[in-house]
Amino acid sequence: MSPIHWDVCLVTDRSFSCGRSTLAVVKAAVAGGVSVVQLREKDLETGAFYNEGLKIRGFLRDKNIPLIINDRVDLALALNADGVHLGQSDLPVSVARKILGLEKIIGLSVTRPAHINTAEALHADYLGISPIFLTSTKPDADLAWGLSGLKEARLLTGLPLVAIGSVNLQNAREVIESGADCIAVVTAIVSADDPEAATRSLIKTVREAKSRAAR
Numbered sequence: 001m002s003p004i005h006w007d008v009c010l011v012t013d014r015s016f017s018c019g020r021s022t023l024a025v026v027k028a029a030v031a032g033g034v035s036v037v038q039l040r041e042k043d044l045e046t047g048a049f050y051n052e053g054l055k056i057r058g059f060l061r062d063k064n065i066p067l068i069i070n071d072r073v074d075l076a077l078a079l080n081a082d083g084v085h086l087g088q089s090d091l092p093v094s095v096a097r098k099i100l101g102l103e104k105i106i107g108l109s110v111t112r113p114a115h116i117n118t119a120e121a122l123h124a125d126y127l128g129i130s131p132i133f134l135t136s137t138k139p140d141a142d143l144a145w146g147l148s149g150l151k152e153a154r155l156l157t158g159l160p161l162v163a164i165g166s167v168n169l170q171n172a173r174e175v176i177e178s179g180a181d182c183i184a185v186v187t188a189i190v191s192a193d194d195p196e197a198a199t200r201s202l203i204k205t206v207r208e209a210k211s212r213a214a215r
Helices: 022-031 046-063 073-078 093-100 146-156 172-177 195-214
Strands: 008-011 036-039 067-070 083-086 105-110 126-129 161-164 182-185
Touching: 008 022, 008 161, 008 195, 022 036, 022 046, 022 195, 036 046, 046 067, 046 073, 067 073, 073 083, 073 093, 083 093, 093 105, 126 146, 146 161, 146 172, 172 182, 172 195, 182 195
Parallel strands: 008 036, 008 182, 036 067, 067 083, 083 105, 105 126, 126 161, 161 182
Antiparallel strands: none
16 A cells, blocks of 8 residues: 555544544545545553554455554554554654564654655655644644645655645645645544545545646
């Protein structure tokens, strides 16, 4: 499974799910055509995170949709997830690669141009450009890249770029046209009145933007 083929990545966050379970949101997003799911559970203890991951992994595996675990290499390994997404302060990508092996997907968040083309970034399968716009889901994030920053990142690397940070239906087309291969969204799906319909609209917008860019 190669990240270069992803269109929309759902990043879970129970605090924005309007009382719905994470599994319910994931099921709705999958019905809408989501490409990949990143399980992010910063407030769950390890055991609860593992149990949540088991349910979601089982559902996604039957659908052949990759499950990426946020931050936790140990849980990615324990769950036999498809990969892990790491931040700049997490375990180094080179170490995670030794633990998980060559077949697992490893993504790395980059918050400034200097993080691109570092030795650690070169061990990653894709880079998460974060945040594109300032976002309430990551209040401690660095300054936003903006579309101009995303274009700069595109020029600096050939790795697939996943854009996250207040990306939504209104700006998804511009984000793809500025160089992203995939958009990662939280509230645009998790908080939507109809997560399935929201996902379907995002997928349609992203694929149309990619099609125009390929002409």
